[in-house]
Structure formats: C-alpha cells, structure tokens
Amino acid sequence: MPLEPAICLCNATASLGGRPVLGGIDLKVERGEVVALLGANGSGKSTTVRAVVGQVPLTSGGIELFGAPIHRFKQWQRIGYVPQRSTAASGVPASVREVVASGRLSRTRLRPLGRGDRAAVDRALELVGMRGHARDSVNQLSGGQHQRVLIARALAGEPELLIMDEPLAGVDLASQRILADALREQVAEGTSVLLVLHELGPLQPLIDRTVVLKSGLVEKIYGRSEARDAAAVHDLACHPHPDPESEPDRTGLLT
Template identity: 50%
Template structure:
C-alpha cells in the first residue's frame, strides 16, 4: 500500500481559464561588471511543463536560473512568476529549489529527517510546532525518494546521490508546485540517477512544473518534451530535444529489464492553485 504525498492547495480555482505561465521571461539581460552573460532571452514555462535548460559551461544557464529565482538582478527585461512581476512575488513557498549539493555545515550533523523538515519552514507561522499533517508530509516525501529507512541517519553518511534525493524530498515536503533543479544528475551513480528520474517523472505526471538546469540531458532525456538550449547567453534552440546538446548520452537511460527493483514509493500529489 502506498500513501499519497499531499500538500495544501488553494480553493477557488477557475477551471474555465488557463493559469498564467509559471515563468514568463521577456527580453532578459543579466550582466556581470557591465558584460552581459544573458542577452535578450525570452520564453514562457507553462504550468505543468517539464523544461530542460541546457548548455555547456559559460552558456549562461546558471545565470538565467539565478535571475529567475530573484538572486541576480536584471540589467534589462522582465520576469513574471505565476503572473506576478518577480520583484513583487512573495509566494516563495510555491517554488521548490533543489541545489546541486548539500552545503557542508559545522557542528552536529543534521539527520535526513531534519533536512527534509526544513522544507516546511516557508509555510509555518513563527513559533508554531509541527503538526501531524506536517510530520505526515515529511514521511511521504522521504518515501517518495526511497529514503524512509534512512530518516534518522546523518546526511553525511549518505552517498552524493542519496543526498540529492534528500534535497528533492525537502522540496516535496513543502507546499511547492513549481520545482527548479540545478544539475540534479551531476556526479551521482546509475542507481541514484534512476531513482531521481523516477521522482521527476512522477512530479510531471501529477501536474508539477519542473525546470531542470542541465549540462546534458543524459538519463532525463526520455522525460523531456521541450528543451531550451543556451549558447553565449542567447537561446540557440527552443523546442523538442531531438538533436540538441546532450542527446548523445541518451544510452545511459536504463531499459526496464536492466533496472534493479526500487522501494515502493507513493504517488505525488501536486497542490492545485488558483
């Protein structure tokens, strides 16, 4: 039996009108010391879409991602998030950011569960203790990435791929319906690549918006219907991923008969919002 990963949605959804794009980027320019790293980029990311932003080192993809998260200011142009100008967007609980790796911290190492629980901070009021619903969301998030049995372990005892799964579970434990993942497959083994690809596929299947910032498509290639390829800070391709950078690595994706059995995981229910 599998539990469902449920998170709070919003009432009042108007099913007769399409939602605004999860992201709308219009003529975006981002500069470092007066030199543009992203040059006049425009595109939409529709709600429920799985998009890969691809490109080699120095192409501008990481700069673009940071601008979409509001970390880097635009030199020119405009970014909207769920229909709101980025400078006025406040509902950051909707955005689940998954960095490349866990930050190394001093002191007493955090447990897996503690890291995942930190994903709920944005939706809690100050000084409010975790509820049974909060705890259940953490349990479901850990089960979704196949790490329920490692909840009490220190994150430093896990492999790099397992740590990446912890970061995804942290995003799942919160109220996010839009996920930005920075190189989620970087430097991890085949088994963890398969586990991560499965979680990403189920997020997409259940209506989440997923943006993957990648050096190459690799084992995620079969999940993609659209890729945006950057070169020298500009869009070189926007459309189906066939024939773009990273396709030569598609053979890494396992065939079903080659895939070892993974733990049973729950379905992932994405909150529906107005």
C-alpha cells in the same frame, strides 16, 4: 481561461562582475510543463535560474512568476529550488529527516510541524528512496544520497514549481532512475519543472521542451519528440574532445 505560465522571462538581460552574462532570454514554462535548459559551461544556465529565483537582478527585461512580476511576487512557498553544488551538511549535526523537514519552513513559518507537514516530509523521503536513511546524519551520506536529500527537501514544501540546477550531477544511474521516478510522480500531480541539465539521461521521457543556451542567448528550442536530437547536438557541441588539462570555466564565486 488558461492559467498564466509558471515562469515567463521576457528579453531578460543580466550582468555579473560588470560583464553581460544574459543577452536577452525569452523563456516560458507553462503550468505542468517540464523544461530542460542545456548548453555549454558558462552559457548562462545557472544565471538564468538564479534570476528566476530572485538571486540575480536583471539589467533589463522582465520575469513573471505565476503571472506576477518578480518584484511583487511573495508566494515563494510555491517554488522549490535545488541550487547547483549545494550541500545539506551545514557543520551542525543534522539528520536526513531534519534537513528534509526544513523544506516545510516556508509553509509552517515558526509553527511546529503538524500531521500534514510530517506526512509531506515522509512522502518526500519515500519519493527519493531515502526513508530508510531518515535518522542518518547528513554528514555520512554519499554524494548521490546527498543530492537526493536536497531534492527531497525541495519536494517536502509541495512546490507547484520545481527548479533544479544540475540535479543529476554526481548521481549514479540507479539514483538517477529513482529521481526520474520521483519527478514523474510530481509531474503527474501537475508540478511545473525547470531543470538545468548536462545530459537528459533517464529524465528524457519527462521533458516537454529542451531550450539550448549559447553565450547568454537561446540558441535553439526542441520539442518533446526532438529531445534526443537536442541531447545529441548538445553532446557534440559541449563534449567534443574532453581535454584533461583544461580548467573548468568557473569563477568560484557561486560556490
């Protein structure tokens, strides 16, 4: 019998600040599948993934994680989440290794890290090319290195489902390629992935389906062979003539 999908959203609606933001999203991520969410600013991509990780309640519809309704789902250690525009620097001095090791907490609880935990941390650092920076303070990292550390933190938990909101934002092409390689290895091991992206970049060959959102609804779904078309359509729709004067569509409440 096939396993239940890693994520299943059924006619999901959500409101923020009293305004409807998701208008009835249907979205599935099958086991081992890599799904990219594309769409213009404000189309509802982050809200969709935040609903999936339980940070935004639905007003109607449902979400199932690994076959369980989200309100009954308890196995959050199976999920690695990299939020949008988050920071590894918390104000207290912490090394890259310490931040990545914190990704094991959902598995170790208060138990000290064992050999298996340390191996998972080393592997995550290696995967994102940060092993040589393990002792560095996170406060000294560049934006791209910072993002790699946050992804390593999620990978250290050995998640079966990885959810990343704009993992390539502010990451140069060399780092994007390192992240693509890391993700490829993870996917080869069977991890399911939901990614919010603005462009597919080096991740494109990994993506099985691209779901384009518009105004809180699924506008179009592209299969693997159409990913290039999806990226092209998205580029035309979302970046037609960049206006340096325009204000980004942000409330600032999510930062």
